[in-house]
Amino acid sequence: MNSTARLPHDERDGRVNAVYSSSASTWGSQVSKGRVKWFEAALKDFGFNRQNIMSTSSASGQSPETILSVENVFDGKVVRLRLYSIKLPSGHIGKREVLQHNGAVAILPVLPDGKIGLIRQWRTAANEWLLELPAGGIEPNEVPEECARRESIEEIGYKINKLSSLFECFLAPGYSSEVIYGYLAEDLEYVGAQPEPDENLEFVPVTLDEALALLDEGKIRDSKTICGLLAYARKIAK
Structure with missing residues (x-):
């Protein structure tokens, strides 16, 4: 069950290597608040901030593509594959x-001892x-929200008494409609795990700093x- 650490490729451009090298020597000894500040500083170094990210979006929010047809290629238990024929503003016809996916949830459970409950x-x-x-x-x-409460009991055995939104993101918008809804789960009550028959899970409680160190590595x-x-x-750094 050992995970293999994979560091950034040597072929990455100099700026990425420079940022990563500095992080490797400093993040390990910093507390969570320092890690977040470093992360924000690194984004700014690459020219990213809320203003210029938002300015790249369409003013109208409308799709520049016209859907000409949709072909049903495959219907599975979890996903459905569709082939779209689209027309771009240039007149070009593309595929x-x-x-298509119903979406999923991710839960960050804060255990009674303050650790985060991960699974392997x-x-x-x-x-x-x-x-x-x-x-x-x-x-x-x-x-x-119902899915988050159900999955928490199934996978780690904890009933959630306090649930709040933490993040929301597309998993792979280049080819998938799947949205991940992330929740912070607090005030947990252990009731016993009820995993699905085809799931093989190992419960791994870690502190936030330990989790971020694993991320660094x-x-x-x-x-x-x-x-x-x-x-x-x-x-929590705010």
Whole structure:
């Protein structure tokens, strides 16, 4: 079940290598608040800030693409593959392969001792064991909050008495409609885990600093977990 640390490729451009090198020597000894400040400073170094990110979006919010047709290619239990024919403003006709998904939730559970509850599980698509936040797909006619409460009991055995929104993001908008709804789960009550028959999970409680150190070392590579940890670190650092 050992996770393999994978550091950034040597071929990355100089600015990325410089930022990563400085982080490797400083993040390990900093508290969570310092980590968040470093992360924000690194983003600014690359020219990202709220103002210029928002300014790149369309003023109208309307799609520049016209959908000409949609072909149903495959209907699975979790995803549905659709082939879109679209027309761009230039008149060019293009194709878009889209995986439609009901969405999912991720839960950052703060345990009674203050630690964060992660899980380690085998992911067939990634072909390795991954450290992740507890998560799961939203069932038909289920709202995200209900899904979060259900998945928390199923995967780690904790009933959530206090649930609040932490983040929301697209998983892979280049080809998928899946949205991840991230929640902060507090005031937990242990009632016993009820995993699905096809799930093989290991419960891994860690402190926030330990989780961020694992992130630094490349041992946490799951996108929803990275989003959740950074959002939580920013929240408590305010």
